[in-house]
Amino acid sequence: MTLRIGVIGTGMIGRDHTRRIAQVLAGAEIVALSDYNPAAARAVQADLAPDAMVYDKGEELIAADDVDAVLVCSTGSTHEAYVLAAIAAGKPCFCEKPLATTAEGAKRIVDAEVAAGKRLVQVGFMRRYDAGYQMLKKVVDSQIGTPLMVHAAHRNPTVPEHYVTPMAIHDTLIHEIDVFRWLLDDDYVSAQVVFPRKSSHAHGKLADPQIVLLETAKGVRIDVEIFVNCRYGYDIQCQVVGEEGLANLPEPMNITTRKNAALSTPIMTDWKDRFVDSYDVELADFIKAAAQGTASGPSSWDGYVAAISSDACVEAQEKTGQIIPITLPARPALYD
Numbered sequence: 001m002t003l004r005i006g007v008i009g010t011g012m013i014g015r016d017h018t019r020r021i022a023q024v025l026a027g028a029e030i031v032a033l034s035d036y037n038p039a040a041a042r043a044v045q046a047d048l049a050p051d052a053m054v055y056d057k058g059e060e061l062i063a064a065d066d067v068d069a070v071l072v073c074s075t076g077s078t079h080e081a082y083v084l085a086a087i088a089a090g091k092p093c094f095c096e097k098p099l100a101t102t103a104e105g106a107k108r109i110v111d112a113e114v115a116a117g118k119r120l121v122q123v124g125f126m127r128r129y130d131a132g133y134q135m136l137k138k139v140v141d142s143q144i145g146t147p148l149m150v151h152a153a154h155r156n157p158t159v160p161e162h163y164v165t166p167m168a169i170h171d172t173l174i175h176e177i178d179v180f181r182w183l184l185d186d187d188y189v190s191a192q193v194v195f196p197r198k199s200s201h202a203h204g205k206l207a208d209p210q211i212v213l214l215e216t217a218k219g220v221r222i223d224v225e226i227f228v229n230c231r232y233g234y235d236i237q238c239q240v241v242g243e244e245g246l247a248n249l250p251e252p253m254n255i256t257t258r259k260n261a262a263l264s265t266p267i268m269t270d271w272k273d274r275f276v277d278s279y280d281v282e283l284a285d286f287i288k289a290a291a292q293g294t295a296s297g298p299s300s301w302d303g304y305v306a307a308i309s310s311d312a313c314v315e316a317q318e319k320t321g322q323i324i325p326i327t328l329p330a331r332p333a334l335y336d
């Protein structure tokens, strides 16, 4: 069976996921596209999916008889309504991060999925599918003893003018928030944010860099440096310190040169290049589960917990230095 997919939101990542399904992955085809800006949908149709139908409204795409599954790749604030509509239609849905822009919105999705009685939603937390993080998890689970601390950094070379201080959490740290829960099989109990000296490259409405300190239920302490004007490259670092040793996230594979009395390895500058393979693997996982009428991988529950945790981090930014508790509701059995 070829899974017939409709894509809502054909901006940067919607276009890229359409390319993946149309040109890279097996088992699915793009039959429908929709964007708030119809020209964007038509451009993707022309370039990548000439047989796809273009819908004015995402809701019409979700309801279409020939759409088996939906990819929600529109602006974050629009995700909740589309995911709820997909659940109501009983169609598997891949939703880019964030699942919803508020914890209440994410909870409405969890409640709807629980009422539907089966997993239908996968959230686009692609780092869980990254080969480096997968290797790191194996070592953390088996070789370094009980994890005690994590030291991490999430550095972007620059960000646009509209990127303001809370986006360091909702847009950037959200990846670490999800991947460390998965890596450590743990949840957060508190967050604290402190601000070092501000970089002169950060614009007026952005405090950059920031240091986020997270504490988990098992007592692991995590420090994450978020530095989105670091200039030199796109750099994701993670070191887990355990009782018996420590483990580092591997650097992405790249050519090392020895030239002019220097030993050098290029550093990537674009997150799309850094995680290109993991996007392929996450969508292959979606296609496999959706073909069975369900979903696997990062769940609505993970999206909800990420939203609760990031709200606490934003509060911790606003009350810098204070420790903000994170309390999670009981997890429904659907997500065990």
Ligand SMILES: NC(=O)c1ccc[n+]([C@@H]2O[C@H](COP(=O)([O-])OP(=O)(O)OC[C@H]3O[C@@H](n4cnc5c(N)ncnc54)[C@H](O)[C@@H]3O)[C@@H](O)[C@H]2O)c1
Pocket (backbone or CB within 6 Å): 008, 009, 010, 011, 012, 013, 014, 034, 035, 036, 037, 040, 058, 073, 074, 075, 076, 078, 096, 097, 098, 124, 125, 126
């Ligand atoms: N997993 C990742 O690493 C990753 C990377 C980039 C973006 N994202 C997420 O993907 C989403 C899209 O990001 P992007 O970078 O592609 O943004 P983008 O601005 O390039 O594209 C968003 C598209 O959504 C469309 N849109 C806006 N409102 C809409 C609506 N109501 N209905 C249908 N379409 C609508 C816009 O016209 C635009 O074409 C965001 O939620 C973002 O956080 C995830």
Ligand SMILES: O[C@H]1[C@H](O)[C@@H](O)[C@H](O)[C@@H](O)[C@H]1O
Pocket (backbone or CB within 6 Å): 156, 171, 172, 175, 228, 271
């Ligand atoms: O939307 C992007 C993307 O999620 C990247 O992975 C992250 O490094 C950026 O900070 C964020 O702005």
